[in-house]
Amino acid sequence: MHTELDDEFWRAATTLPRKRTLYSRDSLFLEGYYDASFIWQEQMASLLARVALVLFKSETIAGQRLQVAHTLLTAQGFAAVAAEPVRFTGGLFHDLWRYQFQRATSDKIRLYTRWAAGTNGVVAAYIQTAPAPRRPASVSMKVFKGPAAVERRQPEQLRSLMASPNSILNFVHASDEPADVLRELAILVPAERRDRVWRAIATADFEAGQAELLALADRFASGPPHDLDVAAAGERLAAKCSANGAAGQRYFDAVTTREKLLVLRELELALGARCAEVDPIDVIVFASGFVRRDLPLPGELDDDCVPGWDALDSVLR
Template structure:
């Protein structure tokens, strides 16, 4: 069809259609996070904008806000599957009142690791980043979408579900971790092998949908989760769990004791998975994980937090 054959009304409607489908305005980020300054950062974050475009384009604006508030993500990392504790974490989350809505295996590559923790690794050493790369190279993890079992828009006390789940997750420092936390259930031994990741607030839920999933995967995950969110029954996620276990069988958490010599970096990336996992565990105890010269903060609250104090 020649463009000249179309009337001005047709062109106007076409422009409106393109805008509705592909140029969705970002949300009011201050509605999705209470952290001072974070809304301004996320308004310029490409993954945050992409995640919102998928949610709002698929569910509509108001339902997109509701989805972000009523759900949380959990990435059960490869170390949880290698340590054979992933199933225990899933059971503990359900026992704490959370209900799974959808799940799929997710493998993050080196760049995905850096994107996921772009705002949280300001204290990380280069050794810690190498350990994260080795972790990702072990195999896939499992991404699960959860809601609170109450079925309300927010968890008890008016909290978004992501805030409640992150509190249950527990600290990454094993010495200060609550004994009833999910990381305690997972047997996380230190700041490097934390076993699971959850978003801190609804803004992170939106952003991380785009970090973990491409466009087609994201659409299917949102479809499944929103369908189960409208009901009362948990989603069946056993098939997704088995798919991860088929690629990364449970190995158990090996002893940190490796007499004789320190771990060499090449041991983390070459050889059978059992040897790489043992080297990763040993290196996670021996290598420096925190720097005393952090990168610049992204929002004011980060300046007030230090893992050294």
């Protein structure tokens, strides 16, 4: 038994006609939709409006800033109800950002699929406890998180409060709106663990959810935190390039003085045999300050677009 993919459902799931068209034949969205509707049944619309999904990225885990982010979310009226560890893979990133990667540079894609692959993350489901009747919890979370571009953020947004220095080292990803919660949970949580999360959302045991998330924060805090400093990460990479020979050092110096654009495959050649010794977080942090991010092309979905929800109060009642 499941809720039908009819006009009423889509009005509660997205305000973007293009997303409705794309997701209607997106197997990942459909898997999440059928899973949730089987567990939630007649609660589908109300629970979908209340839940927000947050992915704490590898820099948050390596820098041991998960608990800080969670505290800020709690203060904003979001309560964790479930949390799961995520081991990133190249395929996972392609699935998660299928539509956004259409306008990403090859180096931005490689930064995730070559260097972030194999690192750790945490995905958490949050219920919005503070009333926001004019829009779903996922949209409120999206707004509080703030955009990727530093110059477009407000001081009170999460990425600003966490001192995110650029659009890549931005600590968190959040689902844009209800349709994305369904799709992204299907991507980030394995099938054998997913029903547990759907049920936790329905049960809304805030004490258990917070305990799960804090236990994961402790699990990933066994060693010293990464400094997440672009210059310091660069110094560590420079030492590896220098150890690989003069050519490697020259390339690295040219990148840091911006005489050359950072090309990840060239950086990997400059590192040479030392590449295997490099902390991938160092590459992510350093490249975040130098890599070319996006191409001047339109994507099928605008990553920072959440239009129309404030006008749809009646859908959420």
